[in-house]
Amino acid sequence: xxxxxxxxxxAASALPRLLGTPRRRGLLVGGAILLGLVFLFGGDSWLTxxxxxxxxxxxxxxxxxxxxxxxxxxxxxxxxxxxGAYTTTLLGGDRPMHSGDPVGLALPFVIxxxxxxxxxxxxxxxxxxxxxxxxxxxxxxxxxALVFIGQFLFKRLTFVTGGDAGRTAxxxxxxxxxxxxxxxxxxxxxxxxxxxxxxxxxxxGLSSLFVGNVMRSRAGRAFQAVRDNEVGAAIMxxxxxxxxxxxxxxxxxxxxxxxxxxxxxxxxxxxxxxIWDLVLAIQFVAAIIVGGVASIWGSILGAAFVxxxxxxxxxxxxxPQSAGGEGIATGDLNALIYGVMIIVFLLFEPAGIIxxxxxxxxxGRRLDDRRKGGEFATxxxxxxxxxxxxxxxxxxxxxxx
Amino acid sequence: xxxxxTYSFIGLAIGCIYALIALGFAIIYKASExxxxxxxxLLLVGAYxxxxxxxxxxxxxxxxxxxxxxxxxAIGLLFERFALRRMIGRPVFSIVMITIxxxxxxxxxxxxxxxxxxxxxxxxxxxSVSQVRLGGVVFNDxxxxxxxxxxxCCAALFLFFNRTRYGLAMRATALDQEAALAVxxxxxxxxxMAWGLAGAVAAIGGVLLxxxxxxxxxDVGLGQSALLAFPAIILGGxxxxxxxxxxxxxxxxxxxxxxxxxxxVSWLGAGFETVAPYLVMLVxxxxxxYGLFGSRKVERV
Amino acid sequence: MSQQPPPPPRGAAPAGxxxxxxxxxxxxxxxxxxxxxxxxxxxxxxxxAVIGPNGAGKTSLFNVISRVYQPVAGRxxxxxxxxxxxxxxxxxxxxxxxxxxxxxxxxxxxxxxYLLLGRHARMRSGILLGGLxxxxxxxxxxxxxxxxxxxxxxxxxxxxxxxLLGNLPYGLQKRVDVARALALEPRLLLLDEPVAGMxxxxxxxxxxxxxxxxxxxxxxxxxxxxxxxxxxxxxxRVLVLDFxxxxxxxxxxxxxxxxxxxxxxxxxxxxxxxxxxQAGADLNG
Numbered sequence: 001x002x003x004x005x006x007x008x009x010x011a012a013s014a015l016p017r018l019l020g021t022p023r024r025r026g027l028l029v030g031g032a033i034l035l036g037l038v039f040l041f042g043g044d045s046w047l048t049x050x051x052x053x054x055x056x057x058x059x060x061x062x063x064x065x066x067x068x069x070x071x072x073x074x075x076x077x078x079x080x081x082x083x084g085a086y087t088t089t090l091l092g093g094d095r096p097m098h099s100g101d102p103v104g105l106a107l108p109f110v111i112x113x114x115x116x117x118x119x120x121x122x123x124x125x126x127x128x129x130x131x132x133x134x135x136x137x138x139x140x141x142x143x144x145a146l147v148f149i150g151q152f153l154f155k156r157l158t159f160v161t162g163g164d165a166g167r168t169a170x171x172x173x174x175x176x177x178x179x180x181x182x183x184x185x186x187x188x189x190x191x192x193x194x195x196x197x198x199x200x201x202x203x204x205g206l207s208s209l210f211v212g213n214v215m216r217s218r219a220g221r222a223f224q225a226v227r228d229n230e231v232g233a234a235i236m237x238x239x240x241x242x243x244x245x246x247x248x249x250x251x252x253x254x255x256x257x258x259x260x261x262x263x264x265x266x267x268x269x270x271x272x273x274x275i276w277d278l279v280l281a282i283q284f285v286a287a288i289i290v291g292g293v294a295s296i297w298g299s300i301l302g303a304a305f306v307x308x309x310x311x312x313x314x315x316x317x318x319x320p321q322s323a324g325g326e327g328i329a330t331g332d333l334n335a336l337i338y339g340v341m342i343i344v345f346l347l348f349e350p351a352g353i354i355x356x357x358x359x360x361x362x363x364g365r366r367l368d369d370r371r372k373g374g375e376f377a378t379x380x381x382x383x384x385x386x387x388x389x390x391x392x393x394x395x396x397x398x399x400x401x
Numbered sequence: 402x403x404x405x406x407t408y409s410f411i412g413l414a415i416g417c418i419y420a421l422i423a424l425g426f427a428i429i430y431k432a433s434e435x436x437x438x439x440x441x442x443l444l445l446v447g448a449y450x451x452x453x454x455x456x457x458x459x460x461x462x463x464x465x466x467x468x469x470x471x472x473x474x475a476i477g478l479l480f481e482r483f484a485l486r487r488m489i490g491r492p493v494f495s496i497v498m499i500t501i502x503x504x505x506x507x508x509x510x511x512x513x514x515x516x517x518x519x520x521x522x523x524x525x526x527x528x529s530v531s532q533v534r535l536g537g538v539v540f541n542d543x544x545x546x547x548x549x550x551x552x553x554c555c556a557a558l559f560l561f562f563n564r565t566r567y568g569l570a571m572r573a574t575a576l577d578q579e580a581a582l583a584v585x586x587x588x589x590x591x592x593x594m595a596w597g598l599a600g601a602v603a604a605i606g607g608v609l610l611x612x613x614x615x616x617x618x619x620d621v622g623l624g625q626s627a628l629l630a631f632p633a634i635i636l637g638g639x640x641x642x643x644x645x646x647x648x649x650x651x652x653x654x655x656x657x658x659x660x661x662x663x664x665x666v667s668w669l670g671a672g673f674e675t676v677a678p679y680l681v682m683l684v685x686x687x688x689x690x691y692g693l694f695g696s697r698k699v700e701r702v
Numbered sequence: 703m704s705q706q707p708p709p710p711p712r713g714a715a716p717a718g719x720x721x722x723x724x725x726x727x728x729x730x731x732x733x734x735x736x737x738x739x740x741x742x743x744x745x746x747x748x749x750x751a752v753i754g755p756n757g758a759g760k761t762s763l764f765n766v767i768s769r770v771y772q773p774v775a776g777r778x779x780x781x782x783x784x785x786x787x788x789x790x791x792x793x794x795x796x797x798x799x800x801x802x803x804x805x806x807x808x809x810x811x812x813x814x815x816y817l818l819l820g821r822h823a824r825m826r827s828g829i830l831l832g833g834l835x836x837x838x839x840x841x842x843x844x845x846x847x848x849x850x851x852x853x854x855x856x857x858x859x860x861x862x863x864x865x866l867l868g869n870l871p872y873g874l875q876k877r878v879d880v881a882r883a884l885a886l887e888p889r890l891l892l893l894d895e896p897v898a899g900m901x902x903x904x905x906x907x908x909x910x911x912x913x914x915x916x917x918x919x920x921x922x923x924x925x926x927x928x929x930x931x932x933x934x935x936x937x938x939r940v941l942v943l944d945f946x947x948x949x950x951x952x953x954x955x956x957x958x959x960x961x962x963x964x965x966x967x968x969x970x971x972x973x974x975x976x977x978x979x980q981a982g983a984d985l986n987g
Binding site for chain 3: 210211213214216217218219220221222224225228229231232233234235236237238239240246249250294
């Protein structure tokens, strides 16, 4: 054989895993404790930022499914978010009191939230086939067109959207228990921001789990193959139409959910059509680039850096105001931050923050190896991308029919 | 009928601006297969600098225009040298995004200087807009200027690409990069030149587009309205320079008719002119995925 | 390959019958004829080689069978089925696997995931079940994963299962690509220049893998190559293409003796030792 075999592959691969796992676990526990502290003592100002980040996290995850994992350039996430948002206002909004009020069916939360995802997914299923014919830049521009067409429609369909004036969105509630004005649970009185935070953690967690599972199974492998080489994927039996439409459906579903949660959040409950614009769509693209393309943690970290960080800086006046009191406006500061981050990350760390973290972990492992002596320092490490490579190894080989 | 001619003329003038913007895209794409999503904001910067030079520094219009061109050319060259050149060989998605990063920075830069809702007087060679009447048809002098300026720019570019050494080098590189390298063309110079040219065209387009906004002046939304050049380049095909001009005029006419007639078709309503070009683009793309004049690429296994 | 090989694919008929039949195949792009009236047939269990100088149309032939290129004339029949009626992604489910000439297309994929991708056509679960990762999907993933791990072990690649393809040396990537193609349990395996760019030792390794696939798995193989020595040593029959035309076809020894072949092709390879050297140099200059 032409390649030299590592002397002790089993021992060499076992060691870094044992060292690496507690570190990662420590990071997770630390993060959870931090979140818990903010949850308990952060007050409304911190929780608002956190809630905003979590909603944006669902959106970034949605975009990562389509662009990061499947390689379909999309500048049109706000189109699908808008569809989700207006499904929410239509299904969950108040019934019209006067003629001219936008239509609302006042259906419960458990109906309008999933329905928002499904309607957006339907729109995704209709747009998806376009991606079969149009690639790269062309698809990017078509999705950009969707944003403008969407905004036009949202402004025109006043009976659903309220037109330029916007309309009130429903707040989530389960039975008579409302997230906007929560009754005590087992005698514990939580604020609206706190219960909304719990809801968002649950939804973002479930979405991440779902996407993670897709990406490690058959459909997700097909998505990633389509991203890397379409013709090669098709030769291996991947139906390109099925994969692209599938990615559009999954991504749009999540975008619809994100749009719904965005408007249903008590602080944003009066959406106007203007918010579903290209600038917001680009912010989501910035989030996945800064956080990490084709990575679930990357989506969440990206949302924190692009959506959460600027609001935190703004809210706590961490930016010095200029003498004339004219300081940079929030939106501009935000844009400045993510504009610079896009360019810096693309130039210097294309794998995003998650790539940086992986690099630091690898460095830590190498230092550990060196400390343990030269014995393992030269042995190849298993790749962190597939730490569970030996799961299923004990199942008897069996042919799939 | 008079209305139709007026709308056609307005459409033609707007189309000429889109053609100029689209030329900026096509020049860069042809040389380096990159779509510059920041082209719209380069227009905004051009218009802003020209206006600033004319009304704050009190420069004459031609000088103000030159200053604007110098600034956008410099931005183009710097961005190419320090950002894009490091991105060669990276996925399309990353390249799109880095130009979007520039787009965000340029827009924010102008917004911070100008304020998000502030309107600025556009730099124009005229004191005030005057009109020419022929029969029942009205022509604005700015529209006539736009059409003339576009013709001059197109002619200059045509001569550049066909008669000068650098122009021929750019065309050779677009046709076959390896062959161009083999005959001693410095491809890096070609890329830089493409960005410089695109910057210059953007400044001219920006000044014209701002001047066309009328007496109210222009604001930071100018960059986004320049995005209507996207349908133009897509219609024309990304890599075709004549296609960019034809696409621009087609989109301008669509815009002109849509804004002229939309009030008569009540269910369409105001603002339809901003989406009509995109709708036309979608229809064309579904029939011809590589535009009207674009060439199809064969993917390799 | 000392370990137990995977069981032979289903429906493998006795050797001798034709599995793949190509008749009068012509492919043209923008006036250039890549293949002109090419006909041949491959018997079940056979190791059939297609050789020819660069640009002779070898890869075009594979691209027609993979349904990437559309021929202007001709028929391709696989096991009695008209292959030209299939779409690209339907070729793998029909039982045809192909290795790639250009590697590095899937650099972010781990070796094990790449093999699972190779089994894509043999698996069923979609997005919904995949995302929930319950019941049948979980069982399917586990079963196929075990199959791929077994295949890696048989091919001596187990220790690389977690490595990303982009991190592997070239020769190893080529072997992993063959493993990925085998993961489909194909009835026909198309090998696109499996030893291009390899050193002698790697070439010998690959040759023995190809022979093992033939002898132990009984998989029919079509091999496209321009490394002569290796092809002549292992192929049952050889077809020689030059400028898209078939100039010779038959047993390796017979083909090697054909003066047309020497002139068109061998001249280039053995320019210092063969009588056809001058003619070959003229043709290729």
